[in-house]
Amino acid sequence: MTTDNSSRDLFPGALEMMILESLRRQPAHGFALVHHIQQRSNQLLQVEEGSLYPALQRLLKEKLVKAEWTISPSTNRRVRVYEITRAGRSHLEREISRFDRMLEGVALVLGPGRLTAD
């Protein structure tokens, strides 16, 4: 089975973090999420539907997001809109601070070497 690769290309939890962050700014349905992440990352990150939907289901199961069928005002079609829950917000904050610390650590390890190499 090789289908998990896209999410593993980043690190575990990265996709969920981005989804939660996007939803924190604005509730959205799957299609909109793909576009949102793509635009926010300056087209650097391509989110595949194959990863997005399982990730959404995981978040739903852990009650970090909730979903509701509505009619989209812009396209006038039935869409399932995801909204971040309170648990989702605190989870996101924890994850972001953990991510920051990790980034800090990585930078410290890589930093000096990169300076001399430059």
Added chain:
Amino acid sequence: MSWFRQIFRRRGIYDDLAEELDEHLEEKTEQIMRAERVTRSEALVAARKAFGNQTVIEQRSREVWQWPSLESIWADTRFALRQVRKAPGFALTIVLLLGMGIGSVTAVFSLVDAVLLRPVPYPSPSSLVIPWNIPPAGIDIGGYAEIPWNPIQFRALEQETKTYRSIGAFQGGNFNLTGSGDPAMLEGAHVSWGFFPALGVEPEQGRFFTREEDSIGHEREVILSDALWRDRFHADSSILNRAIDLNGAPYTVVGIMPAGFAFPRANEMPGDFTFPAETELWVPLALPAVTPMFTPSELAVVGRLKPGLSLAEAQAAMDVFARRMDREMPAAKGWSGSRVTALQKQVAGDSLKPLVLMLSAVALVLLIVCFNVAGLLLTRSFTRQREFTVRAALGAGRLRVLRQLLTESLLLALARGVAGGVVALAGVRIVKVFGPKTLPRLIEAGVDLRVFAFAFAITLLTGILFGLMPALGAARTNLVESLKESGQKSAAGATHPRLRSAFVVAQVALALVLVIASGLLVRTFYHLLAADAGFRPEHVLTFEISLPSTKYPDRGTIARFYQQALPLLRSIPGVESAGITEAIPMGGATESTGIRIVGRAARKGDRPPIVNYTVISPGLFASLGTPILRGREVLDSDVLSAPPVTVINRALARQYWPNEDPIGKQILVPSQRIPATIVGIVADIKHSSLREVPGPEMFEPYTQNVWPSLALIQVVVRTRSEPAAVIEDTRKVIRQIDSGIPLAKVSTLLTLTSTAMAGERFSMLLVSSFGILAVLLAAVGLYGVISYSVAQRTREIGIRVALGAQRGDVFRMIIGYGLGLSGPGILIGIVAALGMGRILTSFLYGVSASDPLTFFSVSALLAVIAVGASLFPAHRAASINPVEALRME
């Protein structure tokens, strides 16, 4: 949310998911239409491509909600059950075939377990041994390799406390039970006081004999078996410390053994010596304080070795013992050698050979079954190739398909395990009921958990092996290629039929081996029945009587009893003749003695010839139907005061007077002073089995016999019609002379012969039924391959017919294909059967292991069956309509 509610909510979740994905795809399509200004269908294709496999996304999203392994296993199981429902015949065939194979293997393994593997049912069985006396090297004492001990030797063995923690002697005996219901003859054993402690058993009630009770004057105690206590004494515990009448003397019941204890049993001991079939009671051996001269060696011995002593160390100690005995008893120098046998091995005895035969036969059947099922599964996997391909194309991962197939085959394996268990239970029951009584410990056989685990292991193994083999093939499937194929002819099609043909060839070969084996055994059986046994078994009643020494203390009183009985027996209406003998044919070995031929100087160092020695009465040969070849039989006039006479058998005559007339020559038996004159020659009588080559034998009239062994005698009555008709009159006649003498072991010579043949019959029936099963399986396998090939070649045959091939040509082509498949199988089978001959030789009689008649007829039979298996497919092929066949593409 509780897991319980989650289960019920799940369907809603899945529906949402599916709809959501549909909407997503729709939105994406519209976006592409707008962005790239293409038609809707083009946009849809592009969107699907970008989207990826919707099924996989759905499945993986659903998995988030599942307990992954457990639930997909359940899903797989449901799917597998659906598959079984779709093709119930297929599943049923496989379950029944393998169940049969596994069941028979389990049944046979259960027997092997009970007879050979399971420890004997006594505490610390590994330290129990049976030391046998062995005759000095180079001396033939009538073919016995192991002999019992005499009392002097046993007394010395009892002193070997460095080797044996306890040791006991035992000897079979007959007991007339009177005073409680009809008189009955019971089979029992005389045992020394150390016998029970050596075996390490405990009485269920009461106690064992004390050392004091094991001496003359104190020996009137008896211990009952559980079976006897229940049958004759209504399981009444108050029998303890009461006296029962045995052989006319009161014996106090001191103990009752636990159920199942019946040591010694005849089928657990060497066949040459007489032991009870099931010992019913035990009395003290009570050896005299001083052993008289010429005491026969009749004591078997069981010993429990000191802790930590190995069999080899015990043997070494017994060799030292033999040298000491030689020094102490120079007269019997060389006669105290021994062979120490583990009780476990002793009990298993010769049963290894028939069990190996059974195991080999059943293993062949299982192999055939496996090939058969492998063939079926291969074909099925091939026909299901398209299904696998479609599922793979729809997004099923390879592992997913493999897992699903594995579940399916394990499910079938489970069903096979159950079917196998049922067959095993039935098989063990059948063997217990119909199996030969000579097979020791049959009573202990049962399908126990270990044996069932064995069966289940086979079940799982076959399930995984034959389940995964096609599954691996399926998983390797190239989707595009397979989908392009019409399903009629696939790339895999070339290899699978070849493999299946190989399977069929193997089945035919194995079946041929089994059928040849059963053919040889059937021929053996009929050769044995047809062989001249020296007697005519039809219309002969036989029974045993035992005259108690209290009432018949000497040979005079004993002889008088027979002198009264014989004329009375002959006067019963319907009786043709009557006689008595010490040894009934098919009743076991006779006594033997060394002889000296008068007038023939014994060369120095020569041991005296040893011959069978049987005491008989006038009328015996007529009653047995044994032809008198020359001279006369023994007569009533051959009394003590007349010159002693003897009748010899042809084997003895040929051995010692090859070119002379033995009539008038004289033989001296060492225990007698006057030599006996040979007055007649009779045909050789077989004693233990129809297989044996009769040895030299001499007969002496009971009226001239001085041995005191005549108290136990076999009566032979030849009748004009059914022997059963005279049983009542016979009983009356005996009761008329002495009301305390029961008729024991009432039987017919026909029954005795048939019992002696039980082992042979069992081997023959067992191997034959496996042979029939094998042929059926091979026929099914052949039929499967041929009809499958016909289905595959429908188009080709259609073209042939369209181009002018005659129906007959097509018919012959398919029959030829069937013969072509079975031909190599038959050839390989013949070679294998020739190789197998060596194993089978010891089971055969009057037929060679490479008997051309058997080999030819069995090969022909299998060829006929091959033709038979091809008939129906050939007919179907011949009736193919070319138009329809070509339109099928």
